Amino acid sequence: MDGAGEVIENGNAEPRSALIFLGTGCSGYVPRPMCLIRPSDPPCQLCFQSLSVPPERNRNYRCNTSLLIDYCGREDEHRYILIDAGKTFREQVLRWFTFHKIPRVDSIVLTHEHADAVLGLDDVRSVQPFSPTNDIDSTPIYLTQYSMDSITAKFPYLVQKKLKAGQEVRRVAQLDWTIIENDCEKPFVASGLELIPLPVMHGEDYISLGFLFGEKCRVAYISDVSRFLPTTEHYISKSEGKQLDLLILDSLKKEGSHNVHFCLPQTLEAVKKLCPKQALLIGMTHEFDHHKDNEYLMEWSRREGIHVQLAHDGLRIPVDL
Template sequence: MDPILLTDKESSGAFWPVDGDSSLIFLGTGCSSAVPNARCLLQPSSPPCEVCMKSLSLPPEKNKNYRCNTSLLIDYCHGNRERSYILIDVGKTFREQVLRWFTYHQIPRVDSVILTHEHADAVLGLDDIRTVQPYSPTNDIEPTPVYLTQFAMESVAIKFPYLVNKNFKEGQEIRRVSQLDWRIIEGNSETPFASSGLQFIPLPVMHGEDYVCLGFLFGKRSRVAYISDVSRFPMSTEYVISKSGAGQLDLLILDTLYKNKPHNTHLCFPQTLDAVKRISPKRALLIGMTHEFDHDRDNKILAEWSEREGIWVQLAHDGLKISIDL
């Protein structure tokens, strides 16, 4: 199989520089319900949903319309050539992502996890972290650090009490579960933290007007911002990542849910492109798409937009791997 690397000319005609020993692997680029949308298969329209039908017609390595929950794996190469694997979000489709992309890209483990928020599409795969940990029937392994806010921690403790509470009652059996080391972070850009040797700056954004989600800024030699769930940028956050503020991003990875209609908790295509213009990164990759987006067709539209606006923008896809100097 040919590897899915963004190292040649895409439909935009733009070239992604491949220098750098680290890489970003897009484990998932879809919305919470993923693509194909199960409703399109159980209650098909007439004619059937074209994107959902396409998403079932090809094997994973050739299928850019099959989308799991948004998740990014950072393959970080330290100065001493050692590697760390940092996972941002572990949603409902994590096991499927392991089967599809950990095996494909030969990812042996996860060294640390960072959570953007505590919704199902970001945390419900925590139980399956054990599949990428060493095997021990008695849980005698080093726990994987998980970085999250106190608010997210309280929610996760309710969803997964057996992953959080390690105080066994008398006579209680030891059961093999994910071994996790919970580490609380502050949800503001003034308090960075390090995960597996790589520094991250939290980027608080609105995910609906009643909820704050985190994006993350990382990388010294290349500045990357990952923002998966956002409906509005606070001015302080936009300043940190904008060309007219703290400095131009090399890569912006940004949410776009629907093609045309608006949504109360996510940016949609027109709003996403407006945000890209304001932030003005060197390049942008879009994630979080529903079945309204056809990968090849909409990337041609984005290629025209990129030519007109002078900012390279494309839809990402599951399995996409890009080399980058962090």
């Protein structure tokens, strides 16, 4: 696993919970279709290679960024909390729910309302019990009011609770919508797990959410960020006495900068500043070669004293939350 599959725990007992990376790619995913239908000269070797290896052995095939928290609380009952359901959600279910034997989704948490975070919501019905009349329990879903307004326009049939006169019943995903705040001081509970919203800038005109969770091991998940807000930085910085056990952080490109995402130089600067015990990077384009770039990151980790690696689709990390 190139050093990225280590157990994150604070004790001797085997962790009961786990983090499963359903996707670690950017909005355009990997392989990039244009690299395949109009190959460059020479062709993009990473995109062609990513089609030739089975998914369970392929570190360079990346669906839209998404995390599944397999949370086992005090009652020893596993609950499955999904963060984001983007354009590739159906493929992620086929690839990784089956591989890791995930039986359902108990709740959904959204970081923002962009296509790579929400356009798979229609396919949530594929992981819900079948009922032609929609007579099933709704899956709780947590999102900001801004995201709610956007999704109401995109998917009105997922939001409306009552049929209009003469309207036929159609089977659709059943979701129970709950509004959360862009505020670190206003945590919420999803399927028994407390999550603290971590507002970050995703471009200077837009706020996206990351999430902090875990009592025994503190994990921060921040998938779409171009700048940290001071309040968020305060909640996850070692210098504030709040060191993270694991930081999962956006890293779009290998070099340069981007107006709405961290690229690797900014990502590594943020890791140095926040100083978590370990960091895993997500949201990568086809510029990243998992094996080669993890070798570079291992050298960086030894030099800086913070373990950093690229995550990959299908990665499962046992963690004691």
